[in-house]
Amino acid sequence: MVPPSWRVAWLAAVPVALCLLVMALPTVGHSHALAYRMLYLVANALWVPALVLMQRWLWRNSITLWPSILILLAATYAMSVANSALGVALAWAMGWKIPMPFQWWQLLSGLDGCWLALIAFCAAHALVGHYGALKEEQRRHREAELAAREAELRALRYQLHPHFLFNALNGVSSLVGENRGDEARTMIAQLGTFLRATLDGRRHEVPLAEELALTETYLSIEQARLGERLQVQWNVGAGVLDAAVPSLLLQPLVENAIRHGIARRSTPGKIGIDIQAHGARMHLRVRNDGVDAPGNGPMDGGALGQSNVRERLARLYPERHRFSAMALASGEYEVNIEIPMEKTAAAMEAT
Secondary structure, three states: OOOOOHHHHHHHHHHHHHHHHHHHHHHOOOOOHHHHHHHHHHHHHHHHHHHHHHHHHHHHOOOOHHHHHHHHHHHHHHHHHHHHHHHHHHHHHHOOOOOOOOOHHHHHOOOHHHHHHHHHHHHHHHHHHHHHHHHHHHHHHHHHHHHHHHHHHHHHHOOOOHHHHHHHHHHHHHHHHOOOHHHHHHHHHHHHHHHHHHOOOOOOEEEHHHHHHHHHHHHHHHHHHHHHHEEEEEEEOOOOOOEEEEOOOHHHHHHHHHHHOHHHOOOOEEEEEEEEEEOOEEEEEEEEEOOOOOOOEEOOOOOHHHHHHHHHHHHHOOOOOEEEEEEOOOOEEEEEEEEEOOEOHHHHHHO
16 A cells, blocks of 8 residues: 555644644643643654554555554554653653652553544544555556557557558559559558558547548549549538547548448449537438449448447447448448537637
8 A cells, every 4th residue: 555645644643633632621720631631742743753654664564454453552552651651750840749659550541542542543544545545546547447448449540451552552553554643643642641640549539620631531542543433422510620529430431331332333333421410419421322232231230440430439438429330221321420529629729
């Protein structure tokens, strides 16, 4: 257990000192009783550092509960005996009357006030120490959970499907072979921009405007490869561009739509991307034409891109998101996502 700071240890002694002061009030005006009480208060305060060091030694050496209790009881009892001896010494020094005949064994009795006060301090100090250790353990647990979540999110982000890279490089090769050098260079630059953005793992959430720009870069690469076979229709509602969304949210869904739908068609196909705000929620829909002989029924969730998005949403918005994907009777395929409508930190600062 990590011991509390000395400042906290002294704070634990304050309630005990206040109790001793309250106990001394009835003795005001009764011979020298108040002087004895104040002596014991000062003496107990001087014993506090020794008790703190003793408890820290017990915690550091992992001494179990009952041996620690017995050690502290013995130590506080010895300190109470010393306080009693100080009281006798004070009486002799001040010339006060001492009941005769005085016996030294009498120092071992009548110690309730001092002993209980020292025991109370040890209990308070132990309580504060264990509470601090519990809070520290909870903090470490939270940090470990955040680190694990961060690692999982980064691992998911780096799962860029190699199929896209293969197709993109094939597209560049085809453009070069057709002596379309300018278009090939443009496609290489777009590919570099896209890869640089996907490998930047510093942020897990970005403004929607940034995510849309990245998705457009990806689509421009695919359109250079597929030409008129790929048609894109955007429908972005008002007031959503500065909303926070998971980075690389749309690209895996669009890639999946092209790979399993548009690229398999013998005729041009369309991808529709619709994003709207509904109160405190954002709705995103990606719909694409299916193959020329579409099937029906719900998606089995096995595609890497969609399962990746599903896992990331579950980690970023646990119990606060919805995800569904289904092949429609019309032959189209549709993915629907619903997440909280939250602004990015930069947008909140600007407002």
